[in-house]
Amino acid sequence: MSSIKVLLGALAGLVIGAAAGALTGALFAPSKDKRTRKIRLKKGEAKVEVLKEKFDQSLDSITERFKEEVSDLIEKEAS
Structure with a gap:
């Protein structure tokens, strides 16, 4: 091994x-x-707040989508 490689390794x-x-x-x-x-x-607290907001938005979106799907299924069953 050359001395340059040893020197570079030691420096790194x-x-x-x-x-x-x-x-x-x-x-x-x-x-x-x-x-x-x-x-x-x-x-860190600010980042937690941002994550909480994003989680709440996602949860609201999923809940709304679930309600729509349930409503569609009920309408299909009724007809």
Whole structure:
């Protein structure tokens, strides 16, 4: 193996390790950095609200479609 490949592999490992460390540090910030966690919590809550709205819309759509199908079946049975 050439020394260039070894050097590039070591450099890639260093970069990946630094990125993983930074991410871990940001996710598990000490309690003195409550601001970071509050920001992430608010973003997460906003995404949950969007998902709830989409779920409610989908549920309403499915319910309406079900009612229409039941109504059509009742009309077919009556005729």
